[in-house]
Amino acid sequence: MGESSSEVKGIWFSSLRSYLSETRGPESIAKLVEALPGDHGAAVADPMVSAWYPEDTLSLTLEHTYEVIAGGDDEAFEALIRGVTVQGVGRFFRVLLHFTSPAFVVRKIPVVWSRLRRGAGEVTVERTPRGALVRYRSFPYFEQRTYRIMTTGAIRGMLEACGAKAPRIAIVARTRDSLDVEVET
Numbered sequence: 001m002g003e004s005s006s007e008v009k010g011i012w013f014s015s016l017r018s019y020l021s022e023t024r025g026p027e028s029i030a031k032l033v034e035a036l037p038g039d040h041g042a043a044v045a046d047p048m049v050s051a052w053y054p055e056d057t058l059s060l061t062l063e064h065t066y067e068v069i070a071g072g073d074d075e076a077f078e079a080l081i082r083g084v085t086v087q088g089v090g091r092f093f094r095v096l097l098h099f100t101s102p103a104f105v106v107r108k109i110p111v112v113w114s115r116l117r118r119g120a121g122e123v124t125v126e127r128t129p130r131g132a133l134v135r136y137r138s139f140p141y142f143e144q145r146t147y148r149i150m151t152t153g154a155i156r157g158m159l160e161a162c163g164a165k166a167p168r169i170a171i172v173a174r175t176r177d178s179l180d181v182e183v184e185t
Contacts, residue, residue, distance in 0.1 A: 006055035006119030006139070013047035013061070015088035020069065023083060028069055035064045052118065055141065062146035077146070078153040085157025097162040102185040105162050106132045109155065131185040133172075140177045151179060159183075 020028045033041035040057045047053075070077035089097065097105065110123040121139035125132050134155065141147045152169050159167040168184040 006117060006121065006141075007052040008055060008058045009116045010043070010048045010051040010053060011088055012058065012084075012116060013043045013053065014049045015084045016061070016065070017044055017047055019080070019084045019087040022087075024069070032061075032064060032068055035068045036060055055119065059141060059144065059147075062150055063144070066146045066149075074145075074149055078149050078156070081150050081153030082157035082160065085154045086161050089158070089161050097158075100162050102159045102162055102164045102167060102183075103132070105158050106134065106155070106183050106185055109134055109158075112158070128182070131168075131183045134181040134183060136179040136181075138177055139179075142174055142179045143176045148174065148179065151181060155181060155183060159185075 017029055020032070029044060033045045035041075036044065037060065040060050043053050043057050044061060065080065066072060066077045070080055107125055109125055113121065113123045122137045124135045124137075126135065136142065136151070142151075148171060152171065155169050156167055159169075164185075170182050171179060172182045173180040
């Protein structure tokens with residue numbers, strides 16, 4: 001951690017808090033906040049939607065959510081990330097997403113990235129015969145398992161929000177600071 005000056009928008013922490021409150025109760029939020037070191041818990045305890053938070057705060061939040069809330073279970077963590085993603089999309093936009101295609105949503109991943117993050121990282125989408133290849137570059141957090149799971153879970157959540165049933169998503173290549181995700185649309 002501490003490798004970049006990246007920041008993430010507070011809407012992510014707000015969505016996490018709302019999702020946990022609705023699905024697991026306020027005690028899950030208290031448990032997560034207590035587990036986070038230093039002042040990082042404030043991002044979950046009282047997130048400001050429009051504020052920018054250090055990437056290290058998200059990194060620690062993901063790690064502790066994986067352990068404390070998902071019990072170290074990859075599938076449970078990805079399901080949680082999908083839920084947080086759908087929560088973050090909001091009701092109004094979920095209705096709009098039902099009128100779009102999965103291919104359209106995948107093409108908009110770079111736009112979503114640019115609205116939620118600033119600093120390190122670039123995202124491109126290439127069409128493939130079966131869908132798309134989402135390429136993440138220059139983002140020094142992909143060595144962390146939780147970031148890889150978060151990435152596939154967020155894509156799956158966006159696709160499910162537009163009505164896709166069990167979308168096929170797979171990481172096909174990765175390095176310390178890059179990730180290629182194949183998405184069948």
